[in-house]
Amino acid sequence: MSAHCMLTGAQPGFGNRISHSHRRTPRRFDPNVQSRRYWLPSEGRRVRLRLSARGIRTVDTIGVEAAVARIRARGIRV
Structure with a gap:
């Protein structure tokens, strides 16, 4: 579950690479997922969220x- 956004649910899309000769090979379009820490005042602790941009x-x-x-x-x- 590395390329999933916890908030928006963004996940990899799939498609084909197309070369100059027009051969098609499988590829992945990964979302821009980053790990961020936020202070959660109601619980008095930091939470680590994996979020897309x-x-x-x-x-x-x-x-x-x-x-x-x-x-x-x-x-x-x-």
């Missing part, structure tokens, strides 16, 4: 408390 912007917009609530609503343990 869009997920990081979402946390900046809605706040870490609401983001953790959404992650837990998806059934992911934080």
